[in-house]
Amino acid sequence: MALLLSLLTVLVVLSCGLSGSVGCVLPQNHILLSNDSLVLLSQMQRISTWSCPNDTVDFRFPRGIINGIQVQEAQAISVLQGMLQHIFDLLLTDHASSAWNTTLLNQLRMGLSQQLKDLEPCLVQEMKEQGTALSSQGPTRAVERYFWGIFLYLKKKKYSDCAWEFVRVAIMRSLSSVITLQERLSDMD
Template identity: 60%
Template sequence: MALLLSLLTALVVFSAGPGGALGCDLPQDHVLLSRENLELLNQMSTISPFFCLKDRRDFRFPRATVDGTQVQKAQAIAVLHEMLQQVFNLLPTENSSVTWNMTLVNELRSGLHQQLEDLDTCLVEEMGEEGSALDMQGPTRALKRYFQGIRLYLKEKEYSDCAWEVVRVEIMGSFSSTTALQERLRNKDGDVGSP
C-alpha cells in the first residue's frame, strides 16, 4: 500500500506543481484535477496486485525517453502529452469486460482529457519557440511502442482481471518515472537538459 501511495504522489508531482511550471499558463485547477485523477486511479483497483503476481510482465518502459537530460522543453511536453494520451486511449470503454467501476473510469478519462487540453496549449506555445513536429517523433515513438506492448499483453491475457490490474499498476509506475522530466521542465532558463 505504501508503494501505491508513493506512485500516486509521483503522479501528482508529474502533472502538478505551481502554475506555469511548464513554461505556459496552466489553469489553477490543474493541480486539483491531478489529485482527483490519482484518487480515481487508486479507487479503480478491484483485486490485490499480490493476487496477480504470476501475471506480471516487464513492459520495458522507455526510461531514456522520459529521462529528460538532453531534451528540449517542447520535446518534454510532447512526451508528457503522449503519456496522457496513450493512457486515455488504453482505458477500457463501456463495452469492456473489465471489473472496474466504469463511473470511475469515465471520470478518469474526463480528467485526463482536460489535462491533455492544458498540455495541448503548452505544446503549441513551445513548438512555435523551439522546433517542429519532427523533433517530437523519436521520444513519442518509443512511448507508442511501449503502450502497444501493453495492448498486446492485454489481448494475450484475454483482458483478464489480473491483466488489467497489472496494467493499472504499470501505468502508475510509468507516471512516476516522468517525475524527473517534470522537475527539469521547471528550470527557469528553459533548457531542460541543464542541471
C-alpha cells in the same frame, strides 16, 4: 488506434491556430489533476497482483527519457502529451469499462481529458517552433512503443481482470513519471 488518435489530436490542435509565447506555462492544477488520477487509480484496485502469478509482466517503462538526461522543453511537452493521450486511450476502451468501477473510471477520464486540453496551446506553440519532426523523435517514439506493448499484452491476455490489474499498476507508474515531467516543466518557467 492510439497512434491515430494522437495524430488526430495534434491535427485538431494545429488547426485551432492558437498563438503562443516563448515557453509554455502549464496551469497550476495540472500536477494536482495527475495526483488526483493516482488516487483514483489506487481506489480502482479490485484484486492483488499477487493473486495473478501467471500474468506478471514488466512493461519496461522508458524511465531514461524522464529521469535521465535533461529533456528539452519541446520534447518534454511532446512526451507528456503522448503519455497522457495513451493513458486516456487505454482507459477509453470498452474493456476498461468492464474491468473497473465506471464512476471512478469516468472521473479519471475527465481529469486526463482536462490535462490534454490544457496542453493544446503548448503543443501548438511547440509545433510552430519545432515543426512536425518533434513527434518522431526518440523520447516520443519510446513512449509510443511502451504503450503499444501494454495494448498487445491486454489483447494477449484477453483483457482479463489480472491483466487490467497489471496495467493499472503500470499506469500509476506512468502517472508518477508524468508528475516528474510536469514538475520539470514548471521549473523551466
